[in-house]
Amino acid sequence: MTSPHVTIGSSDEMQTHWRQLASQYGSPLLVFDAKVLRRNYQELVEALPGVQLFYAVKAHPHAFIVRVIEQLGGGFDVASGGETDLLLQLKVFGRRTIHTHPIKKDAEIRTALRYGVTTFVVDSLYELEKLIPYRGRVGVLLRLSFRNLGAAVDLSRKFGCSLTEAPEIIARARELDVHIKGVSFHVGSQCADASKHVEGIETCCELMQRMNEHGGTPMNVMDIGGGFPADYNRQGVDIHKFCAPIRAALEQLPDDWDILAEPGRYLVASAVTSITTVVGKSIRDNVRWYYLDDGVYGSYSGQIYDHACYPLQVLRTGESFPSVLAGPTCDSIDVIAEGIELPELEVDDLVIGHEMGAYTAATRTRFNSLPDARLVDLGTGEIDG
Ligand SMILES: Cc1ncc(COP(=O)(O)O)c(C=O)c1O
Structure with a gap:
């Protein structure tokens, strides 16, 4: 698996922006600009x-x-x-x-x-x-x-x-x-x-x-x-x-x-940003595993079908540890990123996926009967899903 570009931390303004979107429209969310x-x-x-x-x-x-x-x-x-x-x-x-x-x-x-x-x-x-x-x-x-x-x-x-x-x-x-x-x-x-x-x-x-x-x-x-x-x-x-x-x-x-x-x-790639939330965590063989509410059967499906590797961002900063970001399904292929170093994340933390407008929602599945990420139009506030 190719390692994604990972950004650690963000400006206060962007943290507030993403948190507000997640609390207003729910997670997982795709934000169209x-x-x-x-x-x-x-x-x-x-x-x-x-x-x-x-x-x-x-x-x-x-x-x-x-x-x-x-x-x-x-x-x-x-x-x-x-x-x-x-x-x-x-x-x-x-x-x-x-x-x-x-x-x-x-x-x-x-x-x-x-x-x-x-x-x-x-x-x-x-x-x-x-x-x-x-x-x-x-x-x-x-x-x-x-x-x-x-x-x-x-x-x-x-x-x-x-x-x-x-x-x-x-x-x-x-x-x-x-x-x-x-x-x-x-x-x-x-x-x-x-x-x-x-x-x-x-x-x-x-x-x-x-x-x-x-x-x-x-x-x-x-x-x-x-x-x-x-x-x-x-x-x-x-x-x-x-x-x-x-x-x-x-x-x-x-x-x-x-x-x-x-x-x-x-x-369309850079016009859509994904917001997903940590819903669970564990430490397995000294590696921190974070389970998100969106994954390769959902908005990150392009990692499988399109060979894409989306730039990721976490909002926390601090000491980094070997980490894995995994999707919500029961399948072990459902891993968004591994071999990356992240600060300790907590349940309810947000993970942001950038450049997620092309061949993402277009190829997602309904495996495990998980809901699709909703798509919000940032300009109008219109929501789909
Ligand atoms: C016939 C055809 N046209 C256009 C496109 C869009 O290509 P791109 O997303 O690389 O701009 C594709 C992509 O699969 C295609 O198959």
Whole structure:
């Protein structure tokens, strides 16, 4: 298990803030700060000028977040009927949404079409054929695979066709009269740097230009996916600097192409903070074990599914001891952090988890029938759960 970044102690002001939230809304709690989401969105817009942003709803499919992205004028990237339904319930205009899952049921395609989605993604001839009945109504992106062992989650392991397969799929689409309007890729989530994005942009540009020489409706859309990182190790993420190579690569593309991105993690990770409470403690083999009311089956599920390691903070200071922070379930995998040094904590102490907005609540379970952490919108006081 990777050791998290741990902060010991906090300012009086922040201690009061977290204690008040826990006493007002209960624990475990997830605290959503729309101001942080707005700032992240604005920073990404500035880091990627001219790129249309489609928030990847899967990162945190919640009304609080969707509403802010909508107010900011952003689009949405959905990957399932459930995500489409969420936007539908919130009355988000379907034309602002793209469907990016390369594998879909026919019913899901129909739901998305009814809602107003016209952009779909395929990565094989099989998926292309599913769109034949809807060919007059869809513009398709062909997803290419770019393996990236430097990303925390290498999504091209599972999706995307190879560069050598792409011309055949594009040629077949032309025969079938299914409009392939461009290409997409996702170079993996939580990327260490932007080198794979650059490779994707350059490779896809070359492919699109080569295919455009063959005539037919030109391809002029490139979707550069997500992968923009959260600051899990607290070293600071300068998104403008991270995106500099991407900006340079995009400048080489024809001016009249539409460039899209599907950011999830970068937008929402730092906008949500977890508050959890010590509910029990013991000393086992000279190590202090603290049992919390949230864990890897709950808000910390990203530690399992997403390979994330969230920065933690305890409010006490003092002499430190070898410690373990464990979740509330009966399973021994339910450990948030071990091999860390903490001051002596007491029952009812709070433990704060930072950068907990992406792939956290989205992947939690109900194991042991424990309740979900409630989500509070800090700005409005609105509470869910
Ligand atoms: C198709 C697709 N688009 C966008 C995203 C969001 O990526 P990220 O959270 O790295 O920005 C994902 C993540 O799994 C994805 O699968």
